[in-house]
Amino acid sequence: MDLEKLLSDRLAPAFAAVAGVPVDPAVRRSQHADFQSDAALGLARRLGRPPREIAAEVRERAALADLCAAVEVSGPGFLNLTVAGHALGGLVSAMAADPRLGVPLAAEPETVVVDYSGPNVAKEMHVGHLRSTVIGDAAARTLEWLGHRVLRANHLGDWGTPFGMLIEHLLDLGEAGAAQELSMGDLDGFYKAARAKFDDDEAFRERSRQRVVALQGGDPATLRLWRLLVTQSESYFLTVYDLLDVTLTGDDFRGESSYHDQLAPTVGELDRLGLLRRSDGADCVFPPGSVGRDGEPLPLIVRKSDGGYGYPATDLAALRHRTGALGATRLLYVVGLPQRRHFEMVFAVAAQAGWLAPPVRAEHVGFGSILGPDGRMLRSRAGGSVKLVELLTEAVGRATALARERNPELGEAEATEVGRAVGVGAIKYADLSGDRHKDYVLDWERMLSLDGNTAPYLQYAYSRVRSIFRRAGAAARPDAEISLAEPAERALAMELVGFAAVVDEVAGGLEFHRLTAYLHRLAVAFSAFYERCPVLRAQGPIRESRLVLCELTGRVLRQGLDLLGIRTPERL
Ligand code: ARG
Numbered sequence: 001m002d003l004e005k006l007l008s009d010r011l012a013p014a015f016a017a018v019a020g021v022p023v024d025p026a027v028r029r030s031q032h033a034d035f036q037s038d039a040a041l042g043l044a045r046r047l048g049r050p051p052r053e054i055a056a057e058v059r060e061r062a063a064l065a066d067l068c069a070a071v072e073v074s075g076p077g078f079l080n081l082t083v084a085g086h087a088l089g090g091l092v093s094a095m096a097a098d099p100r101l102g103v104p105l106a107a108e109p110e111t112v113v114v115d116y117s118g119p120n121v122a123k124e125m126h127v128g129h130l131r132s133t134v135i136g137d138a139a140a141r142t143l144e145w146l147g148h149r150v151l152r153a154n155h156l157g158d159w160g161t162p163f164g165m166l167i168e169h170l171l172d173l174g175e176a177g178a179a180q181e182l183s184m185g186d187l188d189g190f191y192k193a194a195r196a197k198f199d200d201d202e203a204f205r206e207r208s209r210q211r212v213v214a215l216q217g218g219d220p221a222t223l224r225l226w227r228l229l230v231t232q233s234e235s236y237f238l239t240v241y242d243l244l245d246v247t248l249t250g251d252d253f254r255g256e257s258s259y260h261d262q263l264a265p266t267v268g269e270l271d272r273l274g275l276l277r278r279s280d281g282a283d284c285v286f287p288p289g290s291v292g293r294d295g296e297p298l299p300l301i302v303r304k305s306d307g308g309y310g311y312p313a314t315d316l317a318a319l320r321h322r323t324g325a326l327g328a329t330r331l332l333y334v335v336g337l338p339q340r341r342h343f344e345m346v347f348a349v350a351a352q353a354g355w356l357a358p359p360v361r362a363e364h365v366g367f368g369s370i371l372g373p374d375g376r377m378l379r380s381r382a383g384g385s386v387k388l389v390e391l392l393t394e395a396v397g398r399a400t401a402l403a404r405e406r407n408p409e410l411g412e413a414e415a416t417e418v419g420r421a422v423g424v425g426a427i428k429y430a431d432l433s434g435d436r437h438k439d440y441v442l443d444w445e446r447m448l449s450l451d452g453n454t455a456p457y458l459q460y461a462y463s464r465v466r467s468i469f470r471r472a473g474a475a476a477r478p479d480a481e482i483s484l485a486e487p488a489e490r491a492l493a494m495e496l497v498g499f500a501a502v503v504d505e506v507a508g509g510l511e512f513h514r515l516t517a518y519l520h521r522l523a524v525a526f527s528a529f530y531e532r533c534p535v536l537r538a539q540g541p542i543r544e545s546r547l548v549l550c551e552l553t554g555r556v557l558r559q560g561l562d563l564l565g566i567r568t569p570e571r572l
Helices: 003-019 037-049 053-063 085-097 129-146 164-172 176-181 187-200 204-214 221-244 258-270 309-325 338-353 389-404 411-430 455-472 487-496 499-510 514-531 540-563
Strands: 027-029 035-037 068-074 078-081 111-115 149-153 277-279 282-285 301-304 329-334 361-363
Touching: 003 027, 003 035, 003 053, 003 078, 003 499, 035 389, 037 053, 037 078, 037 176, 053 068, 078 085, 085 487, 085 540, 111 129, 111 282, 129 149, 129 221, 129 389, 129 514, 129 540, 149 309, 164 176, 164 187, 164 204, 164 221, 164 487, 187 204, 204 221, 221 361, 221 389, 221 411, 258 282, 258 301, 258 309, 258 338, 277 301, 301 309, 301 338, 309 329, 309 338, 338 361, 389 411, 411 455, 411 514, 455 514, 487 514, 487 540, 499 514, 499 540, 514 540
Parallel strands: 111 149, 111 329, 329 361
Antiparallel strands: 027 035, 035 078, 068 078, 277 282, 282 301
């Protein structure tokens, strides 16, 4: 179904025959023809023949007559391939007839754990958690659509020494008052007040310490208070997920505390395997290849000198559980790049311990920071870190105003609905459309703009398609013969049939900016087509063919945006 692959499959036997060994034809899109293969260049030295001669022989041998209108040797030895109109039309028809738009289900479905969002109890969810939540959700949606079994793991920070002071603060406020404050989402206020007392008040500090001991010892009264903090925070996080339209639910919370029972066995196994070393009173593993700037080996601390287990031990226990009990073969950790070293070391230790062995693989899906317009870390007006809800509320407010202004006919309910889809979509898209390894600047004007590589532009293109069908009063006939005589029709068809290849690529590297770039190219091609090729005013078979192109464009935009977690309102 995917053109690059089709052409590649036809060229491969011809190259193999000429070279005597298997050769990757390296087919790519080209500016000079539709596609180009430059594999002949790489063979020249090996075969001791001029590359143009190799390309010419491959051209003779390759069975391309039904697919290509022209195959030419060009330049130093490229093969330029021009796809035949009827072949392209046939692919478009096949795609239109397929509910999955030509994207096959995974041949070997896997169990994939996607570890994402991971906010901390009684601490505000800030914009750093936004990226994890948005990218992780796109990964979960995409892999699920491809037929994988996706397990969402929200690795909530719900355990550790801060809970001593948080519980004591809760007692000071009284349970009802604390619950009220937390459910309002004033997590930062709660945390900071506790912290301030901890820093200034020796008696509070002492109570907090004893409380940690009681918590770790499983004291029932303490556990009940701790659970109160956790459930209040969880319900607040769920309201944010709902606002943000992400697929995480209450069943996906896999807090650090849930690995509690597995910490001792996990570290015990490392001990039995002879991997533990004592260093400054702590139990450590020194994975091969982990060295600091000074060239000294770096330890992963799995049990602190006070006997407690921390973040690294918890991640090791979680990993062991995921590959062991859950049987996952792919583990994704959607966490900011500052934690890169942590994950490298966790993966290395897990490999040493045999919990992570091929074909099972773990990937740190890292990302950069969100910056303010001044190019520095995003800060609120008051100077603190920006609350995620504030950001979302602002986006939705701006988008609703935009929707009302553009389309005064929208009723109040629809304007709110559209504003939410556009505002949330704009934030998600801004996050997903840049190379995730880089920082990005939050720029309201740009992300809400109806031109350019933005969610509103794509949503607008989708709504235009829908409006054509509202006016046509009928759906496209998928069996209509596709005619691609106009260059703009041909260009649109070429983009449409590229969908499967992009989805496949994104499922591997989880670089969603490749999907956004594709959808943007598609919308641009559609817009050019729509300007030059009348649809409803065309007659007979041309009209039928154009309706299929429109409908397919709408479906691809909708499906592509859905993989990113972005809604497509019918009217904008
Ligand atoms: N709670 C952590 C933080 O806020 C993120 C958790 C990431 N996931 C993990 N398995 N370590 O930094």
